[in-house]
Amino acid sequence: MTRLRFRISISLDGYTAGPEQSVDNPLGIGGEHLHDWVISLAAWRREHGLEGGEVNENTEVVEEEVANIGATIMGRNMFGGHPGPWSPARPWNGWWGKNPPFHHPVFVLTRHPRPPLHLEGDNVFTFVTDGIISALEQARRAAGGRDVSLAGGADAARQYLRAGLVDQMDLHQVPMLLGAGERLFEGMTDLGDLRLVRAIPAPGVIHLRFSRQ
């Protein structure tokens, strides 16, 4: 069964990005520290073409989470760049350079049509303008029996969470405050069918897994 899996780092006060997000500072003020625990890992660095890094209790968690993913869905804000229609004059091809770390089909939720973007390393970005259900169906077909990753951001995640379409949610809770920014659960009052099934304390982070019951 192809599941929809969502993983995100979140502060103790519920933010997944700090205030004043911009192209120059996509994680907002202070938001980069939500990811300190992961970017220090050898597993993450290797995945992103870098050497060195640590091996600790977080390694197994990350390796399990990035395994068995056949397609990714993300929101327009996570893909990044300017708002509004795509600009042929200033083409925005994502944050990740010529060879993004996905290496499988990626579906970007947007209201603005755009032809598919082919980058190196089997990275194909398809721009989906007809909603989250369509994106999920396309991603499931493209995943070839593996799972689909919901990469974020918060707004895209909330749309899938509210629709009850997320099968597994991994929150990486970092014991810090951001005080302002993007709140993952803004406006939500329940988690639907998702229930906490495990909690793993690890260096710099607590891993909370929710699954559909």
Add this chain to the structure above:
Amino acid sequence: MTRLRFRISISLDGYTAGPEQSVDNPLGIGGEHLHDWVISLAAWRREHGLEGGEVNENTEVVEEEVANIGATIMGRNMFGGHPGPWSPARPWNGWWGKNPPFHHPVFVLTRHPRPPLHLEGDNVFTFVTDGIISALEQARRAAGGRDVSLAGGADAARQYLRAGLVDQMDLHQVPMLLGAGERLFEGMTDLGDLRLVRAIPAPGVIHLRFSRQ
């Protein structure tokens, strides 16, 4: 050394009470479920004069937290009742009946003077009008070498947290959303010298302990 210890239940989205708090519904809509994990415990029920209840991994955590407390500080909202000056015509003596569960001196932060309130079982409520430092000094003296408990609510807790006066903070994080209400860390952007020192997953709750480094 007499430490100031703070413990509170908090939702995944950072609320310590739900929306629309009132005398009839002091925890706000849905807020009572933040405490399901603790009121089901035999240890909690015994402390509140009730029989029955469960013994599980939460028991040891609660018993440790309520041990070695010699005095309590709380905000006016937690003591409860009407806002504004105290009404001799409608005296509000707290939520806890004739024999509250503290059994030691309690210091209530308020702007409105009131004589000390003596209830059964060594429960003496002193109303402190000259600020959080004064309340802490009085509580430390009254604690007789034991620790001081900061009982809340959120506003009183934030005043002590911002002032860097909390030595230990135990957050009981409940994997549920409230969506609105009282946010513990509203307006705060850091935890000062407090660092996560342990995280214990247990039935219905994750116990996060922060200590001054």
